[in-house]
Every structure is written in structure tokens, then in C-alpha cells.
Amino acid sequence: MTSPSTAAAPLRIAVLSAWHVHAEEYGRAAIEHPDTELVAVWDDDTARGQELAERLGVPFEADLDALLAREDLDGVTNTTATTVHDEILGKVIAAGKHVFTEKLLSPSVEGCDALIDAAGEAGVALTVSLPRLSHGSTVALRKILEDGTLGRITYARVRLAHDGSTRDWLPARFYDPAEAIGGAFSDLAAHPVYLTQLILGEDASSVRSSYTDITGRGVEDNASVTITTPDGAIGVIETGFVTPASGFTIEVHGTEGSLLYGFGGETMLLTTREGTTEVEVPSDIDAPFWQWVQAIRTGEPTLENLARARALTALVVAANADAGI
Secondary structure, X not given: OOOOOOOOOOEEEEEEOOOOOOHHHHHHHHHXXXXXXXXXXXXXXXXXXXXXXXXXXXXXXXXXXXXXXXXXXXXXXXXXXXXXXXXXXXXXXXXXXXXXXXXXXXXXXXXXXXXXXXXXXHOOOEEEOOHHHHXXXXXXXHHHHHHXXXXXXXXXXXXXXXXXXXXXXXXXXXXOHHHHOOOHHHOOOHHHHHHHHHHHOOOOOEEEEEEEOXXXXXXXXXXXXXXXXXXXXXXXXXXXXXXXXXXXXXXXXXXXXXXXXXXXXXXXXXXXXXXXXXXXOOOXXXXXXXXXXHHHHHOOOOHHHHHHHHHHHHHHHHHHHXXXX
């Protein structure tokens, strides 16, 4: 990982809301990073926020305006409901605080553009949590794509699923469309969406959605979305909260070869006319939180991250629209 600045004082960070299941994870990232310090938790649900603050060992602040007015606060990790991202993040950026946020950045592409523009004008570092772009498997995949080893890409399938609904470990608010903007596809599918866009590009000629509600909670917990690209490639994005064991797989086919990852462990296999070989998967690169801290220190925005966050939102919006959401 990139070495932090040793001369500067630690950046003081607050967690905004325990709504999302990753709230504690990002709070602990601020505790564990050598260049940041966690100082507070805010939540519009007092009991929920106090519980998280106690687990993280920091004070709870009930007044968001008072928290953002603190001169000793440098930035926030945002894990509020997706539907309030525009309002909350707009307020944080207006206060001049740096933002690390859970996906989706905004419920709409227009919202993404407004937040990205506002952050740029305010000199605020804005980074979205797209962690699988930092995984070693993605580093290896990028190189194979850049080298053109697979030829012209014709098909990609990326699947990520878990048992949050069937084992009932996701909070009930994840099934409230007023807060969550849909179900599994608007949340967990974000990762296979941005990986599919890495493989096939961001332009989709068509988007077709198949959503089902296996556990009867009112939103999709089982989903598959098929896209086509202007170049004729097909992409299949699969997700769900009803898979017994968490599963993550990548499948890419081109005119000159095929790549498989995750079918039987964390092994990547490359097949070309010369045969099948195992691809060495390197170590992960800096996680998004580390990239965000580096952006604050250097003043260099995480431009690829923001572009991919915007494209992610566009595809999720299109998929939900095709599903009638």
C-alpha cells in the first residue's frame, strides 16, 4: 500500500449513518489507517447511531450541521440510505469536507454529475467505494484485456451473490424501496456491473432485466441483467441474496481466447489456441479508502473511480427502469 504522509497530522473522519451494512467497516478503516483518525458517528436514527458509536469507541453526534461545522473535521465516510445521498453529500461538500461514500453515489446520473461537479469546485476529494477494482483478480484481468490476449471480446458474465435474504442477516431496511431504490441489483450487483463495464466498456445498446422476489419481501433478491454493446458483445450480470454460499465468478470470451476466474477457488485460467494456463493473480492494490486518503493529501482527484461510479449508476438506473422500478 502507498505510504501515508508522516509529517501531516492525521485526518479527522466521521461516519455518517449506520444505515448500510458497511458502516462499521469504513469506520474501522479510518481507525486502522495510519493517516486517519475516527472522531464521531452521526445518524438520523439516534439508537442505531449510538450503537455504532459505542462499537467504534467514538462519540455520537446527533446534529449533522454541528458536526459539519467543526473546524477539526476533515472528512466523512457516508453510509446513509441511497435515496438521501444527493441531500447529505451535497451538504457535506458545501461544508468543505472530503467524502468517501458507499455506492451508489447517487440515485441518478444527474445527481452523480451534480455531486462530482460540486466536489471539484469545492476542492473536496470525493471517492466511491468500488473495492473489487483493487483486487488482484481485477489487476490480472486488466492486463489480459490491455494485452489483447482474448482478441475481440464477445461475451462476459460476472456473478456475485450471497445468502442475505435466505439466512435473514440483511437489515429490513435493505428491502424498503423508498430507501434502497430496489433490492439486490441496486446494492450487491454494483460490483459485477462495474467489472462488466471494465471488460466491455460503458456503452450499452440494450439492457434487459430479469428480477424475482424469492423470499417475498417486495423487492428483487434474485436478478440477472443482460446487456449488448455497440460492438456486438453480450454481458450478463448476475446477483442475488438467495445463494447458499457466497459466490464470485468472472467469465470472459473473445475471438482468440477465454478467461475464467472463481470456478473452484481463487484460480484464474486462460485458454487460447496454445492451451490452458493458470494466470498468476497478484496482490491487491490500494483499496478505495486508501486512494481517497491519498487524494486528500495530494489534491489529485480519483478520476477513474468517479467515472466508473457514474457509469455504474447509469446502468443500474437503466436496469431498474427495464424492470419497471
